[in-house]
Every structure is written in structure tokens, then in C-alpha cells.
Amino acid sequence: MTGDNLARVSVAIGFIGLGVMGAPMAARLLAAGHKVKVYNRSAHRCGPLVSAGAEAAATPMAAAVGSEIVISMVTDSPDVEAVLLGADGAASGASSGALFIDMSTIAPEAARRVAGSLRARGIAFLDAPVTGGDIGARDGTLSILVGGDAADLDRARSVFSVLGKTITHCGPSGAGQTTKACNQILCALNMVGLVEALSLAKAGGIDQKVMLGALGAGAGGSWALANLGPRIVNGDFAPGFMIKLIQKDLRIVRGLAEPLSLPLDGTALAQRFFADNEQHGEGALGTQAMYKVLQRLVGA
């Protein structure tokens, strides 16, 4: 291998989970010159990536065979445990010295459990959930929140740098997931503030666009106000990030907080608002649809 090649090493990657986030992430890894083997439960989602040069794997195990790094991007803790540790799971096909990276959002405890099971089989593991949504996945501007050994993070950097612009080592196994849980608290409560402020503006006769413009640069400003406020005002409740997914994440938050005896009343309130959305069949709308809950309360 020459010095030139060292500057851009092609890594053999197994990629499991080609959903809204996973598909564009796998596409970026391919485009960056990595050798990518893809697996998805619904096999038809592999098509566009195979056309772009990926190899399709029939099982998570097959995706792991010959891969230096295996990335999983699925929905919840049981999904991660199944695709990594289950029958035909990636662990069964892992090469010696492989590094597994789970970028799903799951419970920190589940991440630590997976890390322990993999370690017992000689496989290194990082939890590396992300923020930044499908746009960040497409543009490679995700924030990646990493839990695990610093040496393993160093092995993953050339891959992470294709996917994200902020890569933070949050601590040992599970710390990436705990930090992601903190992020979901922030998103949920900033949304509560936004929808209460917009509701008061409407009820009080203030033009909501004027309100957003007047307050966005000040001490009440937030990413939610700047990015989701205008969508609410325009009646655009398409996801962004789905209510049923933030509800899953807030259950992780509560599951984390309860054994720590940490009461999170604000988070619980946001959960109740989103639960009202779900009861009204709005679980697949974006989180900004929390606004609809308050509008129902005032009969609007």
C-alpha cells in the first residue's frame, strides 16, 4: 500500500438497516469509496444501493462476513439485539477483530448489554446514535454521539467523518445513548415552549410569523423555533422526526431516569402531549404536530 492509498483507505463495511436514516448513510459511505455490503429486512430497499455499487446480503450474518466494520441503523433495542446477536445475526459472521457500531437510538442499558455480549465473542462495539435527521444523513452533517473505548472510536473516524461533522466521545459504552437521551429531552421541551408560545400568540391576536421573527434571535430562540416554528405557522406537519419515534425515545429517557430516581416532570408532560397526538392518529406526523394538541384544547 502506497502513501497515497493510506490517505483514503477503503474500508469493508457491513450496513444493516436501510430506513430513512440508514439508506442515505450507506449511500454516502459507498460514494466515499468504501466497500459496502447492505442488509435490510425488506430486501427491496437494497436495490438503489446495489445499483450504486453495494453488495446485497441476505442476512445480517452475511453482511458481517469479511467486513472490518459493521454498522446497524434500526429502530429499537430488540431490533438491534436481533440483527447483531440473533440467529443469522451479524455476530455469527464477524471477522476476527471486527468493530460493530450501532447508530440506532436505543436504551443505554441495552447498548451496554450488547457491548458485553460482543466483547465475549472478541468483537469491539461502539454505541453511536446521531442527531440531525434525514437531511443530516444525506448531507453528512450528523452529530455523532459515541460511547465506548477511545481506541475503537479512532478506528471508526474515517467512517464517521463521511457521515457527520461533529463527532463527540461521550464516555464508555452506553454514554452515546445517554447523551442522545438528553438531546431528546431538549427537543421535547423546546417544542412544548414553542407550541405554548404560538398558541398564546394566536389566542392573543398576534401574527405568529411576526412573533417568530421578533423572538427568534433573542433569549427565547431555539433550533425548534427557527426550523419548526415556520412549519407550524404554515400548517406543515409532515415529519422531519415522527412523533411515534420521539415517543419511543422518551420512553428510553424515562427508563433511564426512573432507576436514578430522577423525576422529569417536563419530559413527562411532553410525553402526554405526544400521547394525545397518537390517540388522534397523528403518530406519523412530525413532532411539531404537538401544536395540534393545544389547538384541540382550545377547541380551535
Added chain:
Amino acid sequence: MTGDNLARVSVAIGFIGLGVMGAPMAARLLAAGHKVKVYNRSAHRCGPLVSAGAEAAATPMAAAVGSEIVISMVTDSPDVEAVLLGADGAASGASSGALFIDMSTIAPEAARRVAGSLRARGIAFLDAPVTGGDIGARDGTLSILVGGDAADLDRARSVFSVLGKTITHCGPSGAGQTTKACNQILCALNMVGLVEALSLAKAGGIDQKVMLGALGAGAGGSWALANLGPRIVNGDFAPGFMIKLIQKDLRIVRGLAEPLSLPLDGTALAQRFFADNEQHGEGALGTQAMYKVLQRLVGA
């Protein structure tokens, strides 16, 4: 008057209320070349401004005599009504055609009531509460939220431009105050999210500074996180903006929402957290001291 002079007209201003906000605002108006007469309940606070060229007035009425514009910057609705409409109030000394501008944060209904009383006496009125704190007052970077007639706002622009960088006409009388109420909801709920996220980080073994750095640029980001998050981590609970003042403002919010039958559960929760601060003698700390409430709940 020559064309040159028209570019920078010196306005005769009466300024009532020289507190943390009022004193630097009056100083900026003086420095910009306006003729400023100052009144404060505790007269000694006039001293530095008189040294800088202001004239001291013994009563709000005296501050209004000969003033084209009278600005009030006091604490609450009764204070505004007293200094403008009470015995020796500014209205008793007002010149014909004077414009009164109240920049305090008070109830929209009180602002409308004051506007009506002044209108009956031939005095124009704007409610023009601000955001941006004492730093914004010093630097002339306040956001000014204006309620009243557009023509009166135009008369005030040369004065407002010395004090703020964002000047928004929010609507008729009271609309500035209603928009300010929306801002206080945002500040309160963004704080709830911040202190719950920081509390989970601490309980979950995450370095809080690392968490703030990893999440600040993402979808959980807010002015509160960027500016008050580091203060919390450093144990700095000095005000910024005092808890007892945001509590006053949140009472205004609730007073506005209740007759509109608008339940604001998030805002109510923030009030309860801040009430716990007040019960522990922390009303004069900055709003970021809400963190102490959560730490008490976990016995930290």
C-alpha cells in the same frame, strides 16, 4: 433647521425608572445627543446620569414637562399606572402632542388601559417591552416589541434605534406585551428542557460540558443551552434575569391565558419549579438556578 441637522434630531425625552435596564438605556439616549430628563423613585440613582448631562426631575410629572417623548421602564403594571397616571404622574406634565412609551413588562390589558386613559388626555402611547437583558440595554442591541399605532412607532424610531437592533411592530396597543409574554414562555420552557437534560447527564455519568458541546449545534439547541448551560455547569447562578422577575412575567402569561381558556401546562410547570426556588430564598438568582430545584429532588 438645516438638512444636516435633520439627519440627527435631538429629541427632548423624559425617562422614568433607572434600574438595571433603565439606567443604561437612558445613558445611551444621552450619549446619542438627546436631551434627557430623568426620574427615579430612589433619587440617588440619577447621579451618574446627571454627571453625564441629564437633568434630574423630582417627580414623573416634572420629567414629562417639555418632553416630546416620555419613556417608562419600571417593574409592574401598578408601577406604570402610578408613574404615568397617578398624582404627580407624567400625564399631568405632558406637553401637547407628547408620545409616552412604556418599555416595562406588564399585562397587555394594563397597557391597553393606560393607552386608553392617555388617549383621553390627548397623549399617544406605545407599549414597547424589550428582550435582551442588561447587556442588550448597555449595547443598544435590545429587541423591542411594539404595540400601538404605526404612526406613533415611526415617531419613536429615532429613539428606538439607539436602544435596540430589532424593532418589531407586533400590532395594536397591548400587542407588544402579548409578544413579550410569548417570549417568556419560550425562555421558561427552554430552561425546563435544559435543566432536565443536564440533570439526566449528571445522573447518567455524562460530563455535562461534553453534553452541551455535542448537542448545542443540533436540533436540541437553544439560546438557553448556549448561554446559560455553561453557567449552570460552572455553578454560576448570578442573574442575568432574576427568578422573581420571570415569575412576575409568567403570572402575566397566566393572566392572559386564563380568560382565553388556554391551558398552558408547560408554563405552569416552569412556574412551580421557580416557586420552589423562591421558597428556598433563590428568587434573586438567575433563571438558570431552576437547576437547583432538580438537584434537590434527587438529593444532590
